[in-house]
Amino acid sequence: MTKSYTCRDVGVDCDWKTNAKTEGEIMAAIQKHAAEVHPTVELTPELVGAVRAAIKEV
Ligand SMILES: [Zn+2]
Known part of the structure; x- marks a missing residue:
């Protein structure tokens, strides 16, 4: 399992996205x-x- 996040998901007008294996890594x-x-x-x-x-x- 990989964690995935995009700025758009919180309503920010930005196409940046990132993936990480742990919540600590992705929050950093x-x-x-x-x-x-x-x-x-x-x-x-x-x-x-x-x-x-x-x-x-994901
Ligand atoms: Zn952003």
């Missing part, structure tokens, strides 16, 4: 991407929850 990749590409997006607990909910098993 998402946080790095958010800091680099979406510096104005604040990773609130609500948004982190939405991001977690948007991660799919």
